[in-house]
Amino acid sequence: MTAWAQSLIRISNYEVETLQKRLAEITARRASTEMRLAVLDAEVEIERERARADADAAMLLQSYLHGWKLRKGAAEADLTVLDHEEEGARDALTSAFEELKKFEHVAELTRLNAVIAAGKRETAAFDELGLRRRAG
Numbered sequence: 001m002t003a004w005a006q007s008l009i010r011i012s013n014y015e016v017e018t019l020q021k022r023l024a025e026i027t028a029r030r031a032s033t034e035m036r037l038a039v040l041d042a043e044v045e046i047e048r049e050r051a052r053a054d055a056d057a058a059m060l061l062q063s064y065l066h067g068w069k070l071r072k073g074a075a076e077a078d079l080t081v082l083d084h085e086e087e088g089a090r091d092a093l094t095s096a097f098e099e100l101k102k103f104e105h106v107a108e109l110t111r112l113n114a115v116i117a118a119g120k121r122e123t124a125a126f127d128e129l130g131l132r133r134r135a136g
Contacts, residue, residue, distance in 0.1 A: 002110060006107075008103045013100060016096045016097055019093040020093060023089045023090065023093055026086045027086070029082055037079070040075065041072075044068050047061060047068075048061070
């Protein structure tokens with residue numbers, strides 16, 4: 001394989017690895033945000049139960065619910081942003097992987113063409129040697 005092909009493949013591999021790390025980071029942030037939403041849902045149920053049993057808690061429930069809705073809305077907005085970010089990262093990773101495969105294909109074709117050319121040169125050399133022996 002030629003040096004230029006090795007360099008292109010090495011650069012493409014690096015890009016694929018970088019994008020894989022980015023996608024993993026986005027996935028981790030997504031899982032964290034989903035966990036935050038689950039915790040918020042559990043907390044609101046606990047507060048509702050407390051309000052049913054305690055009159056003081058019942059008076060404060062509306063204020064709590066207002067704050068809870070704001071926090072839940074922010075978490076859902078974060079999740080929407082992460083969905084778009086994840087989609088973009090997946091598209092970029094797919095493109096980078098396709099580019100890597102193209103470079104590997106071109107490198108392999110270049111290598112095969114070099115082998116074929118060497119075979120032709122060798123055949124031509126043997127043909128010339130055979131002609132010389134016949135003539136000589």
